Amino acid sequence: DMAGMDHGSMSHGDMAGMDHSGMNHGDMAGMDHSGMNHGDMAGMDHSGMNHGDMTGMDHGNMNHGEAAALPADPFYAQGSGLIPQAYNDGRFLSYADLRAQKPLYEDREPTREIELRLTGNMERYIWSINGIKESDAEPIRLQYGERVRFKFINETMMTHPMHLHGMWSILDVGADQWNPVKHVISVAPGTTVYMETEVDAPGKWAFHCHLSYHAAAGMFRTVIVEGGPEGDDS
Numbered sequence: 636d637m638a639g640m641d642h643g644s645m646s647h648g649d650m651a652g653m654d655h656s657g658m659n660h661g662d663m664a665g666m667d668h669s670g671m672n673h674g675d676m677a678g679m680d681h682s683g684m685n686h687g688d689m690t691g692m693d694h695g696n697m698n699h700g701e702a703a704a705l706p707a708d709p710f711y712a713q714g715s716g717l718i719p720q721a722y723n724d725g726r727f728l729s730y731a732d733l734r735a736q737k738p739l740y741e742d743r744e745p746t747r748e749i750e751l752r753l754t755g756n757m758e759r760y761i762w763s764i765n766g767i768k769e770s771d772a773e774p775i776r777l778q779y780g781e782r783v784r785f786k787f788i789n790e791t792m793m794t795h796p797m798h799l800h801g802m803w804s805i806l807d808v809g810a811d812q813w814n815p816v817k818h819v820i821s822v823a824p825g826t827t828v829y830m831e832t833e834v835d836a837p838g839k840w841a842f843h844c845h846l847s848y849h850a851a852a853g854m855f856r857t858v859i860v861e862g863g864p865e866g867d868d869s
């Protein structure tokens with residue numbers, strides 16, 4: 636029983652070649668190794684070590700150095716540090732992987748493009764589109780039957796999940812007729828994302844960031860679809 640032993644002043648000197656095969660360490664609970672000097676341990680041979688079961692280890696804080704091997708993803712800004720990284724040879728899915736199960740509309744050229752810069756200031760809690768909050772903005776007027784291409788440019792440091800009511804948001808992932816058909820388009824910081832809308836629902840619709848505080852602060856537009864079978868142009 637070696638409980639309570641104090642090795643504080645031991646000098647291990649040159650121990651090369653020592654044979655410890657017959658040592659019995661018994662109960663070593665409570666030993667004080669605080670003063671041990673391990674000197675130069677270069678060249679130690681750990682080849683026979685058995686680490687047993689290491690499942691469940693948490694590597695959350697490991698630093699793997701440069702992430703240079705990451706493929707570019709247009710839905711995350713390069714250098715933003717926001718690109719998800721998968722471990723164990725896995726892969727995170729992104730918008731770039733989405734496809735429509737079946738196309739809802741004929742794939743055709745858009746009739747026009749509307750640019751919507753997502754703008755704001757976190758510290759001052761100002762949220763707007765093209766620098767103008769809803770209460771100061773004109774509605775977006777669309778014509779029934781057109782196909783509008785929206786260009787979102789996120790100039791802020793937050794993701795904005797943009798939601799157009801009443802009509803589909805067809806996210807441009809470069810898959811043409813297989814582009815996914817969505818309700819909400821999340822636009823990551825520093826990215827430019829395109830979506831197209833077949834304007835097939837007459838009337839007045841909300842178009843807003845789905846973070847409700849952003850919508851309430853002014854990251855919101857009224858969309859008016861003019862014309863159409865039940866259109867109300869007033």
Ligand SMILES: [Cu+2]
Pocket residue numbers: 762793794795796844845846849850854
């Ligand atoms: Cu937002």
